[in-house]
Amino acid sequence: MRYVSTRGQAPELDFAEVLLAGLAEDGGLYVPASWPVFSAVEWRALRGLPYAELAARVIAPFVGEAIPFAALQAMCRRAYAGFSHPAVVPLVQLDSNLFALELFHGPTLAFKDLALQLAGHLFEYVLAGRDQRVRIVGATSGDTGSAAIAAMAGRRQIDIAILHPAGKTSEVQRRQMTTVDAPNVLNIAVEGNFDDCQDLVKAMFADTPFRREMGLSAVNSINWARIAAQIPYYAAAALALGAPDREVAVAVPTGNFGNVLAAWVARQMGLPIGKFIVASNRNDILHRFLARNDMSVREVAPSHSPSMDIGVSSNFERLLFAFLGRDAKLTSQTMQNFRTSGKMAVPEPVWRAVRRNFTGFTLSDSDTLAEIARTWREAGYLADPHTAIGLAAARALAPIGLPVIAAATAHPTKFPDAIEKAVGFRPALPPALADLYERSEKLVHAPNNIAHIEGLVRNFANRNA
Numbered sequence: 001m002r003y004v005s006t007r008g009q010a011p012e013l014d015f016a017e018v019l020l021a022g023l024a025e026d027g028g029l030y031v032p033a034s035w036p037v038f039s040a041v042e043w044r045a046l047r048g049l050p051y052a053e054l055a056a057r058v059i060a061p062f063v064g065e066a067i068p069f070a071a072l073q074a075m076c077r078r079a080y081a082g083f084s085h086p087a088v089v090p091l092v093q094l095d096s097n098l099f100a101l102e103l104f105h106g107p108t109l110a111f112k113d114l115a116l117q118l119a120g121h122l123f124e125y126v127l128a129g130r131d132q133r134v135r136i137v138g139a140t141s142g143d144t145g146s147a148a149i150a151a152m153a154g155r156r157q158i159d160i161a162i163l164h165p166a167g168k169t170s171e172v173q174r175r176q177m178t179t180v181d182a183p184n185v186l187n188i189a190v191e192g193n194f195d196d197c198q199d200l201v202k203a204m205f206a207d208t209p210f211r212r213e214m215g216l217s218a219v220n221s222i223n224w225a226r227i228a229a230q231i232p233y234y235a236a237a238a239l240a241l242g243a244p245d246r247e248v249a250v251a252v253p254t255g256n257f258g259n260v261l262a263a264w265v266a267r268q269m270g271l272p273i274g275k276f277i278v279a280s281n282r283n284d285i286l287h288r289f290l291a292r293n294d295m296s297v298r299e300v301a302p303s304h305s306p307s308m309d310i311g312v313s314s315n316f317e318r319l320l321f322a323f324l325g326r327d328a329k330l331t332s333q334t335m336q337n338f339r340t341s342g343k344m345a346v347p348e349p350v351w352r353a354v355r356r357n358f359t360g361f362t363l364s365d366s367d368t369l370a371e372i373a374r375t376w377r378e379a380g381y382l383a384d385p386h387t388a389i390g391l392a393a394a395r396a397l398a399p400i401g402l403p404v405i406a407a408a409t410a411h412p413t414k415f416p417d418a419i420e421k422a423v424g425f426r427p428a429l430p431p432a433l434a435d436l437y438e439r440s441e442k443l444v445h446a447p448n449n450i451a452h453i454e455g456l457v458r459n460f461a462n463r464n465a
């Protein structure tokens with residue numbers, strides 16, 4: 001499988017090269033040159049497989065020749081062996097047509113473990129064949145950072161530096177990053193919000209000499225490998241609910257648009273997903289876009305669902321590229337105008353085409369707490385604030401008669417304050433994290449300044465020199 005940049009000015013790469021590169025050198029995002037398609041017979045043959053086996057088969061066409069299938073299969077088995085539920089991604093019924101797809105049984109209790117645990121193995125495998133070290137830099141609003149650190153800590157050919165907005169993640173999220181005791185992990189608390197952190201990471205990638213000197217790599221959802229590793233769980237859930245012989249819908253609590261994009265790729269691969277419900281908190285750029293073609297940047301406001309506190313959804317560029325008929329020049333122009341003007345000009349017919357399958361939704365903090373309380377009362381199910389927004393969206397917008405797969409993206413114990421406000425008690429941390437509040441933290445504070453951040457990353461990279 002070959003990969004092309006959405007902006008058309010970067011070299012075509014294979015899966016292993018895309019994994020290491022993260023962002024394309026022209027500022028675009030890598031996408032497969034074509035969508036692999038499974039026939040209905042092929043989909044049916046995946047029903048009932050253990051999750052790791054299903055994952056290997058769904059991811060295989062994206063990996064192509066870059067990694068032999070047996071090696072991919074072994075990595076999937078190892079990546080998901082550490083999950084605390086034997087089904088890895090269990091599906092829990094909450095109402096006649098509403099199902100929570102639990103994606104939080106990995107080591108850091110959020111869906112990002114599904115992709116990043118596998119990515120850790122993929123990085124190690126690909127680097128082992130090369131005399132090379134990579135420095136992973138990433139921005140996090142909470143969950144990406146902890147999942148990436150958990151996946152990369154202690155790996156020999158990798159350093160990882162994670163930028164988080166100081167004081168704007170939950171305490172559990174911060175401690176999951178800062179209490180990892182591994183020599184190759186650097187936590188940077190940036191004075192700013194998540195978009196500032198994301199901009200700093202983009203600026204490091206855009207600084208070509210720095211990027212080459214450091215051997216920079218990314219594990220944000222701009223890295224295609226992450227999207228690829230998020231497709232199998234939609235397939236597992238859809239197959240369990242009757243696909244490919246029955247249509248389903250998905251509802252996804254959304255920030256950077258990576259998770260819902262993976263569901264859309266599953267549809268490109270032939271799964272009958274008829275509706276994509278894109279659920280946002282008060283940071284509603286995607287909702288405004290889907291409602292009235294208003295993709296304009298606004299100040300990010302903190303919410304009970306910090307992993308969705310995002311002003312710009314990076315992965316939307318991949319969808320835009322597809323809906324612009326893979327016109328890289330137009331995509332590039334649209335993105336550059338968006339960057340300078342703060343408002344994306346999406347042609348009306350393209351917007352209409354997107355709207356045929358995608359519906360937006362936005363929920364306030366107080367309604368999020370009400371949804372947590374309702375789901376607890378009615379179904380005895382404790383949803384975290386992110387999951388609750390997806391559930392509320394599914395209840396409001398599900399097409400009649402279609403089963404909805406609602407992505408349950410984090411374990412409720414990650415957000416004890418919001419849960420307590422909603423239902424009156426604090427959920428206990430699971431045993432693996434029971435001493436989280438006692439462990440000592442390691443992090444450096446930094447201003448929102450690219451030269452300063454690059455200096456920190458360089459010093460860290462050269463710490464043993």
Ligand SMILES: *Cc1c(COP(=O)(O)O)cnc(C)c1O
Pocket residue numbers: 110111112143144221253254255256257258259260307308386387409410
């Ligand atoms: C990252 C995250 C999201 C948003 O996912 P995207 O792929 O960025 O859209 C939603 N919920 C939780 C709990 C997350 O960690």
